[in-house]
Amino acid sequence: xxxxxxxxIEKYFGENYVVRKLNLHIHDxxxxxxxxxxxxxxxxxxxxxxxxEEIDRGDILIDGKAVQSLCPADRDIAFVFQxxxxxxxxxxxxxxxxxxxxxxxxxxxxxxxxxxxxxxxxIEQLLSxxxxxxxxxxxxxxxxxRALVRRPxxxxxxxxxxxxxxxxxxxxxxxxxRLHIENRSTTIYVTHDQVEAMSLADRIAVMNDGVLQxxxxxxxxxxxxxxxxxxxxxxxxxxxxxxxxxxAEGGRIKLFLADAAEGFGFAGPVPPPxxxxxxxxxxxxxxxxxxxxxxKHAGYVPIEAHLIEPLGAYDIVDLKLGSQxxxxxxxxxxxxxxxxxxxxHVEESQxxxxxxxxxxxxxxxxx
Amino acid sequence: xxxxxxxxxxKAFGGEVAVSDLDLDIEDGQFFVLxxxxxxxxxxxxxxxxxxExxxxGAVYIDQQNxxxxxxxxxxxxxxxxxxxxxxxxxxxxxxxxxxxxxxxRLARSAIADRVARAAAIVRVEHLMDRKTDRLSxxxxxxxxxxxxxxxxxRIFLMxxxxxxxxxxxxxxxxxxxxxLKVKLGATFLFVTHDQIEAMSMADRIAVLHAGRIxxxxxxxxxxxxxxDVFVAGFVGTPxxxxxxxxxxxxxxxxxxxxxxxxxxxxxxxxxxGANGPLTIGVRAEDILIGPHEAIEAIAHGVENQGVEKxxxxxxxxxxxxxxxxxxxxxxxxxxxxxxxxxxxxxxFDAKTGANLRRKQQ
Numbered sequence: 147x148x149x150x151x152x153x154x155i156e157k158y159f160g161e162n163y164v165v166r167k168l169n170l171h172i173h174d175x176x177x178x179x180x181x182x183x184x185x186x187x188x189x190x191x192x193x194x195x196x197x198x199e200e201i202d203r204g205d206i207l208i209d210g211k212a213v214q215s216l217c218p219a220d221r222d223i224a225f226v227f228q229x230x231x232x233x234x235x236x237x238x239x240x241x242x243x244x245x246x247x248x249x250x251x252x253x254x255x256x257x258x259x260x261x262x263x264x265x266x267x268x269i270e271q272l273l274s275x276x277x278x279x280x281x282x283x284x285x286x287x288x289x290x291x292r293a294l295v296r297r298p299x300x301x302x303x304x305x306x307x308x309x310x311x312x313x314x315x316x317x318x319x320x321x322x323x324r325l326h327i328e329n330r331s332t333t334i335y336v337t338h339d340q341v342e343a344m345s346l347a348d349r350i351a352v353m354n355d356g357v358l359q360x361x362x363x364x365x366x367x368x369x370x371x372x373x374x375x376x377x378x379x380x381x382x383x384x385x386x387x388x389x390x391x392x393x394a395e396g397g398r399i400k401l402f403l404a405d406a407a408e409g410f411g412f413a414g415p416v417p418p419p420x421x422x423x424x425x426x427x428x429x430x431x432x433x434x435x436x437x438x439x440x441x442k443h444a445g446y447v448p449i450e451a452h453l454i455e456p457l458g459a460y461d462i463v464d465l466k467l468g469s470q471x472x473x474x475x476x477x478x479x480x481x482x483x484x485x486x487x488x489x490x491h492v493e494e495s496q497x498x499x500x501x502x503x504x505x506x507x508x509x510x511x512x513x
Numbered sequence: 514x515x516x517x518x519x520x521x522x523x524k525a526f527g528g529e530v531a532v533s534d535l536d537l538d539i540e541d542g543q544f545f546v547l548x549x550x551x552x553x554x555x556x557x558x559x560x561x562x563x564x565x566e567x568x569x570x571g572a573v574y575i576d577q578q579n580x581x582x583x584x585x586x587x588x589x590x591x592x593x594x595x596x597x598x599x600x601x602x603x604x605x606x607x608x609x610x611x612x613x614x615x616x617x618x619r620l621a622r623s624a625i626a627d628r629v630a631r632a633a634a635i636v637r638v639e640h641l642m643d644r645k646t647d648r649l650s651x652x653x654x655x656x657x658x659x660x661x662x663x664x665x666x667x668r669i670f671l672m673x674x675x676x677x678x679x680x681x682x683x684x685x686x687x688x689x690x691x692x693x694l695k696v697k698l699g700a701t702f703l704f705v706t707h708d709q710i711e712a713m714s715m716a717d718r719i720a721v722l723h724a725g726r727i728x729x730x731x732x733x734x735x736x737x738x739x740x741x742d743v744f745v746a747g748f749v750g751t752p753x754x755x756x757x758x759x760x761x762x763x764x765x766x767x768x769x770x771x772x773x774x775x776x777x778x779x780x781x782x783x784x785x786x787g788a789n790g791p792l793t794i795g796v797r798a799e800d801i802l803i804g805p806h807e808a809i810e811a812i813a814h815g816v817e818n819q820g821v822e823k824x825x826x827x828x829x830x831x832x833x834x835x836x837x838x839x840x841x842x843x844x845x846x847x848x849x850x851x852x853x854x855x856x857x858x859x860x861x862f863d864a865k866t867g868a869n870l871r872r873k874q875q
Contacts, residue, residue, distance in 0.1 A: 183680055311550070313753045316835070320815035320826050327846060340681075345817035345824075368820035381820050384682045434821045453692050455714035458737035458750045459799045459837070462714070464689060471689070475821070479734075484696075 148209050148222075148299035148332045149174050150195060156203035157190055157356075164190045166356045168204070175330040177323075179343040182353035182379070188336045189304055191353075195334060196302050197221050208299065224293035228305040232277040232288055239264075239273040242291045263291045266328060267321070283314040290325070300332040308337065319345045340380045344368065352376050369496075374428065374505040377498060383433045383462050386472050389502065390429030392416045401492065403429055405468035411445025414494025415510040421501070427508070428500040433462060435496035436474035438481065439489045446489035451481045465490055515576050515668035515701050516541045517562060522571035524557055531557040533725040535571070539718075544695045544702045548712040549722035550748070555705040558722070559671050562703065564588045575668065586617075588669075591662035595674040597654040601647040605638055605657050608646055612665045632663040635697060636690070652683040656690070663698070672704045676711060688714050709749045713737065721745050743793055743867035746860060752798045752824055752835045756862075759794045761785065766794065771832030773809050781856035786870040788861055795860035798824065801836035803844075807853040816846055827852060 155168040165187040172178045180188040193199035195206055197218035206214045213221050232241050239260060246256045264270045267287045277285055286306060293301055307318045323346055326333055337343055343350045344364045352359040352367060352375070360372040371377035377385045391402040393409060399416060400409030417427065439446060452471060455462040456478065463481045464471040465488070474490065481488055499508040519537040523530070532554040539545045547555040560566045562573060564585035572579050580588055599608050609629045613620050620628075633639045636656040646654060655675060662670055672691075676684045692715050695702055706712055712719050713733045721728040721736065721744070729741040740746035746754045758769040764782055767774045769791075777785065785792070803825065814833055815826035818840060825844055827834045836852065844850065861870040 312751065313747065316752055317833075319817065320833075323815055323817075324846070341819065344819050364818045364820070368818075378682055382681065382685075384685050432821070453689055455688070455692075456733045456737075457710060457713050458733070459797065 149207075150300060150332060150334070151207035151210075152191070152195070152204070153207065154204040155191065155194065155201055155206070157187070157194065157199070157201050163356045165194075165201075168356075168358050170351055170358065170361065172332060172334060175332055177326050177333045177335065177346060177348045179335045179337060179347035179350050180353060181337060181340060181343040181350050182359075183338055185355075186353040187356040188338075188353050192302050192304055192334060192336045195300075196223055196225050198225075222296075222299045224296055224298035224301050226286075226289055226293050226301065226303040226306045228308045232285060232292075234277050237274050237276055238269060238280065238284075238288045238291075241277070241288055242273075242295050245292060245296045259295050260291075263295045266294070266325060267291050281314075282310050283318060286310065286318065287321075290322075294325075294329065294331075298331065300334065303333065303335045305337055306335075307342070308339070315342075322346060340382070344380070350380075352379060354379075370507070371430075371498065372507050374430070374500050377430045377500070377507075381432055383473055383475070385498075386431045386433065386436070387500075388429055388467070388470055388472065390427045390499075392419075392427065401429065401497070403467055403472065403492075404470040406447070406449075407468070408447045410447055410490075410492055412492075412494060412497075413445070414497060417499045417508040417510050421499075421508045426502045428502045428505075429492075430498035430500060431472070431492045432496060433473045433475040435493040436465070436472055437491045437493055438463065438465075438474050438476050439491075442489055443491065446491045448487050449490045451484055451486050451488060453484055454481055463488075516574075517669060517701065517703070518574040518577075519558070519562070520572045520574065522558070522561060522568045522573065524554075524561060524566060524568050530725050532561070532722075535725075535727060537720060537727070537730075539701060539703060541701055542695075542699050544692065544704065544715055544717045546704045546706060546712040546716035546719045547722055548706060548709060548719050548748070549728075550707055552724075553722040554725040555707075555722055556673055559673055559703060559705050562588075562669070563590050563592055563671050589665075589667050590669045590671050591665050591667035593655075593658050593662050593670065593672045593675045595677050597651075597658045599646040599654060599657055599661075602645060604643050604645055605633075605649070606642040608657055609633060609660050609664055612661060628664045628666070632660040635663060635694060636660040651679050652687065655679065655687065659691075659694070663694075668701070670700055670702045672702065674706055675704075677706075677708070684711075691715060710751070713749070721748060723748075739869070739871070740795070740860065741869055743795065743862045746795045746862070746869075750797060752837070754860075755796045755798070755801075755834045757794050757796075757832055757834070758791070758864075760791050761788050761861075763789075768794070768829070768832055771829040771834075773829055773832075775808060775854065775856075777856060777859075779857075781859060784857070784859065784871050785861035788870050791864040792870065793862040793864055793867070795862060796834070796854055797858065798835045798837045800855040800858040801827070801834060801852050802855060803827075803836055803838055803842070803850055803852045805851060807851040809852055811850055811852055813844055813846055813848040813850055816844055825850075 150172040152168055152170045155165055157165040182188050194201045205212050242260045243256050269287050307315050350367050351361045354375050360376045367380050388403045393400045399412045401412040402409040449465040451463050452466045453464040461476050461478055463474045463476055517539040519535055522535040524532050549555050613625045636659050638656055676687050719736050720730045723744050729745045736749045760767045764777050811827035811829045814828035817824040822837045822840050825836045
């Protein structure tokens with residue numbers, strides 16, 4: 147178990163930054179997910195911690211000790227990749243035992259450790275099998291078992307379940323989380339899949355273009371995104387983002403989105419008039435925060451449904467807002483078909499305001 | 514616009530059967546999706562319709578004409594693939610003009626300009642017309658690829674995983690664009706994907722393929738709510754449908770691994786076609802209700818916060834079930850909880866064949 151401290155990490159290829167001024171503190175036994183699109187610098191960061199990649203500037207500290215000049219083996223860190231690098235000629239048992247044998251440990255001790263780890267990851271009955279006789283999920287369990295058996299200070303994982311099918315990914319997510327709760331080894335996990343990040347992380351570090359965008363619990367990054375990138379990278383369907391205008395008249399506030407003629411009645415806090423005065427506001431609303439009704443309600447606006455995507459458990463309805471669309475999540479079959487007019491409103495407590503210039507979230511009055 | 518019909522199509526490569534005795538009917542103006550895992554035969558089916566493969570047996574009909582001997586060009590279909598095949602040193606305009614400049618078409622300059630302008634407006638690339646395609650983003654490139662299919666005014670659009678290389682945000686936007694395109698053009702679309710969300714969100718009708726055969730054809734609603742067998746049940750929907758081994762005796766269901774039981778009544782009993790003995794029960798995550806006074810006890814084996822909702826994995830002895838609850842619902846790993854099923858939404862599948870018992874009865 148270990149604290150990992152990244153201080154002003156920088157890495158560049160020629161003129162181009164891969165990672166820029168990255169500062170991140172990972173607490174002992176914490177599960178941190180580095181999340182971002184391909185090319186955002188997340189894997190480079192992970193490989194730098196493992197010692198597989200040199201950094202150009204900054205310090206990597208494990209338990210307060212700078213390790214950037216240590217070779218990977220001396221950092222006491224285990225690495226699990228997307229593609230299970232198992233020895234094909236060795237049984238699952240021998241694959242897991244391999245790191246312990248390599249360090250010349252006692253036979254009975256090795257046996258006890260292998261069986262303990264196998265029990266924890268639920269592969270006791272598969273120990274005698276060769277990798278070729280294992281399913282993808284079981285192979286990845288063996289790879290994780292081999293990482294765990296060393297009792298490393300930290301586990302680093304790079305998209306370890308990215309290559310598995312949807313059903314297996316779902317169950318592996320649950321198992322990885324339970325494994326972490328039992329073992330409590332400090333874990334850094336890289337993925338581009340926000341569902342994995344939300345499911346697994348104690349904290350998520352969102353990266354884009356080599357720059358750390360936000361660090362927070364899944365609830366924090368989902369409910370309080372710091373900028374437009376985080377707002378639209380986390381959550382599915384993607385958060386609606388539209389130019390907006392706040393209009394106060396006789397103590398009542400109306401929120402106009404896109405070029406729609408009618409504004410929503412808005413009873414919640416809004417940014418101070420100065421915040422978006424010059425270059426306008428961007429308003430963000432998640433599809434589940436768009437309230438849709440069949441009848442007229444105060445503050446609701448009549449809108450025509452343009453498209454309906456039936457996703458089974460719920461529908462996504464594209465509502466026509468001037469020349470743009472506002473996507474709403476509704477109960478399955480709630481809006482009968484395209485062309486139907488419904489009444490819509492945006493939920494105040496889940497409406498986000500961003501600066502159209504910087505993309506940063508704006509503070510609202512009353513908060 | 515065209516009607517496409519496949520009749521008893523089989524195709525093997527070497528000894529490997531790719532599709533086997535396939536019947537398919539794609540109506541004029543339909544958005545039809547072929548859905549299935551890798552190796553199910555989706556792409557082979559698409560290539561057979563395009564004329565890039567010849568069937569070993571069976572016939573392909575376009576507008577009632579047997580086209581088995583027709584070349585791809587004669588079939589007049591447009592293909593859009595996962596890898597955008599644009600000419601990198603050409604501008605967007607030149608890429609869009611290209612299919613129309615073929616000498617076989619003999620189109621007047623003004624007609625070409627007109628078609629290109631209309632296609633560019635439909636796929637929203639008008640502002641990019643003079644840009645070289647290697648300077649475009651992935652989403653823009655795929656829109657140009659689709660535009661290049663549109664200018665040809667083909668009888669059918671064939672699309673093979675065109676959204677797979679794009680990020681989530683772009684995929685969502687293009688899903689809506691394609692659905693919109695179908696409405697605007699009134700054309701026939703055949704779209705191949707392994708992604709059930711794409712299939713559900715865009716299709717008028719879906720055919721689920723499994724190991725070279727059609728498992729089910731139906732609307733997205735039917736696929737989700739009336740799966741014909743355990744394969745479709747497990748492939749469509751996320752989280753995936755819970756499938757548990759069980760046994761029915763006199764209207765009481767015993768879950769074998771979970772070692773718990775519950776009664777079926779009325780409509781719920783009918784859905785199981787009066788089955789007795791072993792079967793597989795299917796239940797969707799949203800059809801499990803969690804509450805303090807529900808009938809069955811479980812342990813929270815896993816809790817995932819997805820922002821809009823939480824996915825809770827319930828453990829009842831050796832049985833794991835996934836349920837969805839609102840995001841604000843307070844629940845933590847290893848909590849004791851109680852649950853029940855929305856019984857009239859349960860599915861029963863034959864323990865051996867996997868067929869939905871309700872459909873078998875009809």
